[in-house]
Amino acid sequence: MAVRKTVERQTGVALWRQIADRIRLAISNGDYDATGMVPPETALAQEFGVNRHTVRSALAALADEGLVRAVQGRGTMIERKERVTYPISRRTRFSQGLGRQVKEIGSRLLGHDQVPAHGEIAAALGLSPGTPLVELNTVNSGDGRPLSVATSYFPADRFPKMAEEYGRLGSVTKAFAAQGLNDYVRASTEIVARHADAEELALLQLSPGAIVLEARSVNADLDGRPIEYARTRFAADRMKLRIET
């Protein structure tokens, strides 16, 4: 008999959402690969110890995300399952790592600005506070699904045309190259996980309560001089990060 899976009550997170999260995880773990379908609503209701209507709310949310599709009389089919793997190494390049996993990579420049360096960013880039930086806000998607939003900072004196070149070329690596920098390496990466804020929910097309993986990274040229500080937020249920040491 099926193992009873626990969900917690009175925690500020509705049962239907907890169940939706568990089913999403089970799908991405391949638990239902044998049939390509989610178990029947009645079976799930028993498994989680809740009413069938509660399970239906969870499945409705997953259907909204386009993850499953219910067909009356037949069952609920899985439409999509895998997480994209994003490799992080000394030579991390956004497009390269995803190349084989998604057919089409989209990069959209949301906006850019010139801001003075301060706090953590100034420290990470080894600049004195106040040094002008180019700020770039971008969204990256794979096969039409948004995967990450990024806010990047570049020293404005060294890369004055960053925004323009990125807008033209759609890639940080290419924008660097267009400004005379042909190679660079990842100096450091820090990763935290947290709930997405309202802006991230909108840009990544996530349902509220969703999780983002935030990577704060510094890239440096081959002389070790920092050239970019980036804060990249990945949609946690669409991505996993692979660390290559």
Place this chain on the structure above:
Amino acid sequence: MAVRKTVERQTGVALWRQIADRIRLAISNGDYDATGMVPPETALAQEFGVNRHTVRSALAALADEGLVRAVQGRGTMIERKERVTYPISRRTRFSQGLGRQVKEIGSRLLGHDQVPAHGEIAAALGLSPGTPLVELNTVNSGDGRPLSVATSYFPADRFPKMAEEYGRLGSVTKAFAAQGLNDYVRASTEIVARHADAEELALLQLSPGAIVLEARSVNADLDGRPIEYARTRFAADRMKLRIET
């Protein structure tokens, strides 16, 4: 005037929990460092556009976590704020990386078992399915706060005394050494973020809805032979991961 921060309604995540998450994040970002206190309930209520009672529920949850402490007439003080940094490199060792950040590191063996290798684990360890493995379940804490739970697998023929040695020494590195392996390296690490399940909530003393960072890692000896597959779940609001490439 304060910027209105948005919270989403009818999403399966109660407003008080969304607000608690936002305040927790603000605390860990140092937004309230100037005063060491959370803004007054009335100010927060206006900021989030909700009733004061809703903010009170959020603060009560944070007080339960021991993150803040309310004093009548005075305000709500911040008790604790920082995240511990966990370094991941080619020579990742649990205790070493945390050494300077926490005074006392605790390791507790929850249980152990002998299981046959299968699926992802067999593949990662380069073993044929069915090969016997030692499974170890552990909780690791820093200064009394649980930081991570881990499930590790070791080839049983090579490390037959893993459970025993870990129980005695409280460290995987030392247990390896006791069985004749003096050095090893991190071969691969994959990171995902998701909501904690009921067991993780209990072991990590988290409030429901909390996030875990799950790292699936493989360690290998210096000849490149895999010796350990581990699934480590970190309490996301207490840890950040630092990738050293």
Place this chain on the structure above:
DNA sequence: TATAGTTGTCTAGATCAATAGACATTTTAG
């Protein structure tokens, strides 16, 4: 010692989340 500012407590009502049961509709298997 007032007084302003803050948290604590209580009551009441509106809306959302979850349970329960009944039955309709559709697909698949026999």
Place this chain on the structure above:
DNA sequence: CTAAAATGTCTATTGATCTAGACAACTATA
């Protein structure tokens, strides 16, 4: 064609969540 199995829809009820307002209790300061 029939029956079983699955999703779809409806009604009703209970408990959680959120709003609203009023006032008590405590702290710091002028």
